[in-house]
Amino acid sequence: MITLKNIVKAYDSKKDSSRAVDGLDLVINKGEFVALLGPSGCGKTTTLMMLAGLLKPTSGEIYFGDRLVNHVEPKDRNIGMVFQSYALYPHLTVRDNIAFPLRERKMPKAQAYERAKEMGKIVQIDHLLDRKPSQLSGGQQQRVAMARALAKDPEILLLDEPMSNLDARLKLDVRDEIRKLQRDLGVTTIIVTHDQEEALAISDRVAILNNGKIQQYAPPEELFSQPVNLFVASFLGNPPxxxxxxxxxxENGEQKIVTSGFQFRIPEARKLEAAHIDKPVKLGVRPHDFMLAEQTDSNAFPMKVDLVEHLGSGKLVKVIDPEQKLQTTIRFLADNETDVRHGDTIRMKIRENKFHVFDMTAEGLNLMQFR
Ligand SMILES: Nc1ncnc2c1ncn2[C@@H]1O[C@H](COP(=O)(O)OP(=O)(O)OP(=O)(O)O)[C@@H](O)[C@H]1O
Ligand SMILES: [Mg+2]
Known part of the structure; x- marks a missing residue:
């Protein structure tokens, strides 16, 4: 288990605003695969470097199990690391690259080479052991970097954007391979990425960071369906x-949300506390949670189709309210069979309970109770 307790990292300790990491608490279980996800500059790499021991926290504690490791040198932390650039040694063969950390630990050459071959087999590059990195494709270099990181059988694997140099197709394959390898070896893994699809696809849990703070730490499906605040809600999801x-x-014990373009009734089970009545809020609905209403639906409202985009797998429909009082264009996802065209007036509804209500504080807290 890895525990980060109230970790702060200020590159310039005189300025409070320079906190790259600002009071981070995180627990990662043994064997777990966790992603640190967030926009550029939110502190992902800084956090990973502190786990690796390449940077010291300004304050706070890092534990591996019960052991406080704040002052433990990187080489004594039993970690493997893969960087975005792979950082392979260009003058060494693949075999020597993989064997390098073992030789550093004074493992005899024959044994280190044996291990390099074994690791090469696991990541399927054992036919390339005599080549230099420049003679490999991006995907192959990535595998060499993985093999090198895993050669010394680390307890913890740290990955910083390890797939960002791969093309989209290869990314998917490598992603699956990394996950499979990680499961087989049972190595606790932390991956840093700003690719939400990658993070959600590969991880047991995802920590969403913004401004050096964790916004939410949860399994992918929970982040998506139960975002705690406006940042998480709007960061995840495409279209947003x-x-x-x-x-x-x-009115008469019934709550509704009134916007300048439409209104709809809040189901009994989702009623908000009385304190929120007559208060401004932001209503949040994912594009696939709007749908066409049936004749019998009472909780529906009219909308006018402004634009239909064909996505292949379906249609992205942009609608405006017929009187054009609503400032926002609404995007909703319809299947290919849905017959909607520019200029049509349609009746829409929100999928049962699939909406969120955020308050207008700076945090934009989600007011819905998830039961
Ligand atoms: N060596 C440094 N000296 C001063 N400030 C730094 C240093 N390294 C990073 N920072 C700052 O700390 C903040 C966090 O940087 P970090 O590299 O951890 O972000 P990141 O989440 O990994 O971003 P990216 O997705 O762009 O890689 C940024 O504001 C960055 O400018
Ligand atoms: Mg980074």
Missing amino acids: MNLIDGVIKE
């Missing part, structure tokens, strides 16, 4: 969640 200004109203 629709965010619409509205006000909570209550």
Whole structure:
């Protein structure tokens, strides 16, 4: 188990604003695969470097199991690391690259080479052991870097954007391979990425960072369906969640959200606390959670189709309210069979309980209770 306790990293300790990591708490279980995900500059690499021991936290504690490792040298941490650039030694063969960390640990050459061959087999590059890195494709170099990181049987594997140099197709294959390898070896793994699809696909849990702080740490499906705040909600998802200004109203014990273009009833099970009544909020609905209403649906509203984009797997429909009072264009995803055209007036509804309500504080907290 890895525990980060209230970790702060200020590159310039005199300035509070220079905190690259700002009070980070994180627990990673043994054998778990965790992603650090967030926009550029949010502190992902800084966090990984502190785990590796290449940077010292300004304050806070890092534990591997019960052992405080703040002052333990990188070479004594039993970690393997793969960087974005792979950082292979260009003048060494693949065999010597993989064997390098073992030779550093004074393993006899024959034994280190044997191990290099074994690792080469695992990542399927054992036919390339005599080549130099420049004679390999990007994907092959990536495998060599993985083999080198795993050669000394590390307890922890740290990956910093390890797939960013690969083309889209290869990325998918390598992603699956990394996950499979990680499962087979049971090595605790932390991957840094700003690719949300990658993070969600590969990880047991994802920590979403912004401004050096964890916004939410949860399994992928929970982040997606139960975002704790506006940042997480709008960061995840493509096309992004629709965010619409509205006000909570209550009449005859029934709550509704009133926007300038439409209104809809909040189901009984999702009712908000009385304190929120008459307060402005942001309504959040994912594009696939809007749908065409049936004749019998009472909780529906009219919208006018402005644009239909064909995505192949379906249609992305942009709608505006017929009176054009709503400032926001709503995007919703329809299947290919849905017959909607520019200029049509349609009746829409929101999928049962698939909406979020965020308050107007700086944090934009999600007010929905998830039960
Ligand atoms: N050596 C350094 N000296 C001063 N500031 C730094 C240093 N390294 C990083 N920073 C700053 O710390 C913040 C976090 O940087 P970090 O590299 O951890 O971000 P990141 O999340 O990995 O971003 P990216 O996705 O672009 O790689 C940034 O504001 C960055 O400018
Ligand atoms: Mg980085």
